Amino acid sequence: MSAPNKSYDPVEVQALKPEEIDRVRDEALAAIAAAGDLAALREVKTAHAGDRSPLALANREIGALPPHAKADAGKRVGRARGEVGQALKRRQEELEAERDARVLVEEAVDVTLPYDRTPGGARHPLTTLSERIEDIFTAMSWEVAEGPEVEAEWFNFDALNIAPDHPARSEQDTFFVRGPQRDGAPGRGDDDETGVVLRTHTSPVQIRSMLDRELPVYVICPGRVYRTDELDATHTPVFMQVEGLAVDEGLTMADLKGTLDHMVSSLFGEGVRTRLRPDHFPFTEPSAEMDMVCFVCRGASVGNPDRPCRTCGSEGWIELGGCGMVNPKVLVACGIDPERYSGFAFGFGIERMLMFRHNVEDMRDMVEGDVRFTRPFGMEI
Structure with a gap:
C-alpha cells in the first residue's frame, strides 16, 4: 500500500489555479459593475455567486485536496468569493438608492396643489x-x-269636502292619471268609481x-x-x-x-x-x-x-x-x-x-x- 501523495500540487487543478480564480473574480466584478438595475443584478448574482457559479464549483474542488493543500486553496477561493459578495452588496445599495431617488421624483405628490379641485357636493x-x-x-x-x-281622487278631493264641480278638480288645474267618472257617486280610495290624480x-x-x-x-x-x-x-x-x-x-x-x-x-x-x-x-x-x-x-x-x-x-x-x-x-x-x-x-x-x-x-x-x-x-x- 502506497503512502499519501504529499507532493500533490493543487494548482494543477484548473479551477483552483490562481490565474483562473482571478479571472473568474474579475468577470464577476465587471458583471456586477455593469448591472443597470436590481433585476439585472439578481441575474448577475445567480451567475457569479450562486450554487452553480464558477467560484462555487471551485470551492467544491477543495475537498479533493490533501489536508496540507486545502488551507491555501481555501484562502484564495474564499478571498475571491468575499470580494464578489462585497461588490454585490455595494452595488445593490447603489441601485436601491437610485431607485428610491427616482421614485421620489416620478411619484412625487405636490402638496401645494389645491385640495378642492373636485368640488364638494351639497344637500338640496x-x-x-x-x-x-x-x-x-x-x-x-x-x-x-x-x-x-299618485292618489285616488276620493282622498285628494272628496274626503276633503271639495265638491265635484270645484275648479281645482278640472284638468286645467290637476294632472289626471285616470279620468274621473261622474256617472255615479264618488267611490272610496281604491274603488273603480273614483279617478286617479297626481x-x-x-x-x-x-x-x-x-x-x-x-x-x-x-x-x-x-x-x-x-x-x-x-x-x-x-x-x-x-x-x-x-x-x-x-x-x-x-x-x-x-x-x-x-x-x-x-x-x-x-x-x-x-x-x-x-x-x-x-x-x-x-x-x-x-x-x-x-x-x-x-x-x-x-x-x-x-x-x-x-x-x-x-x-x-x-x-x-x-x-x-x-x-x-x-x-x-x-x-x-x-x-x-x-x-x-x-x-x-x-x-x-x-x-x-x-x-x-x-x-x-x-x-x-x-x-x-x-x-x-x-x-x-x-x-x-
Whole structure:
C-alpha cells in the first residue's frame, strides 16, 4: 500500500489555479459593475455567486485536496468569493438608492396643489328645510306621515269636502292619471268609481292618517305635490309642501295659533309676530290665512319711503299659507265623531318658505339642478 501523495500540487487543478480564480473574480466584478438595475443584478448574482457559479464549483474542488493543500486553496477561493459578495452588496445599495431617488421624483405628490379641485357636493336646501320643519314638530311629539304621490281622487278631493264641480278638480288645474267618472257617486280610495290624480296637496296624507291611526292624531306631512302651473319665478308644476294635522278632544284656534307661532319662531328667529286673516277653504271651518311680520324690516318699512323693503314690498307682513279648524264634514268622512273631537290643520309651500328665509328671488333656481345654487347652503345635517 502506497503512502499519501504529499507532493500533490493543487494548482494543477484548473479551477483552483490562481490565474483562473482571478479571472473568474474579475468577470464577476465587471458583471456586477455593469448591472443597470436590481433585476439585472439578481441575474448577475445567480451567475457569479450562486450554487452553480464558477467560484462555487471551485470551492467544491477543495475537498479533493490533501489536508496540507486545502488551507491555501481555501484562502484564495474564499478571498475571491468575499470580494464578489462585497461588490454585490455595494452595488445593490447603489441601485436601491437610485431607485428610491427616482421614485421620489416620478411619484412625487405636490402638496401645494389645491385640495378642492373636485368640488364638494351639497344637500338640496329644500331637503334640509323640510327636515328642519320635521325636527321642529317631532320635538313636540308629532309624527311624520307619508303617502303616495299618485292618489285616488276620493282622498285628494272628496274626503276633503271639495265638491265635484270645484275648479281645482278640472284638468286645467290637476294632472289626471285616470279620468274621473261622474256617472255615479264618488267611490272610496281604491274603488273603480273614483279617478286617479297626481296629488295636488299633501292633504290626502291627513285623510289616510285619520283613517289608519288611533286618536288622538298629531302628524306632519311633508312631500312633493303637482299642479298644472307654468314654470316661472314664483310658480312650478312640481313643488314641496308641508301640512300638519292635529285631531284631539278640545282643540281650538288658540292651539293652532300657538303651534304656528312656535314653528315660525324656530325657523325665522325669536320675536317674529304672526297674524291670522279670515279666509275660506273647503276642508277647514273656520279658515284663515297666516301672515308673519317681515323678518327683514320687522314692519319698519310700512309708510316709510326712506326704508323700502323688497322682501315684503313695504307692507310689513308676509303671507305664509292657509290654516284653520278641520271641517266637521272631513271628520265624518274619516269616521270621527265631530261632537267629541276637533282638529286643526295647516299647509305651507316649502319653496315659498325657502325664498323668504334665504332671499331667493327665482323659484326656477331651485329646480334647475345648478350646483352653484345648492353649494352655498352647505352640507347641513
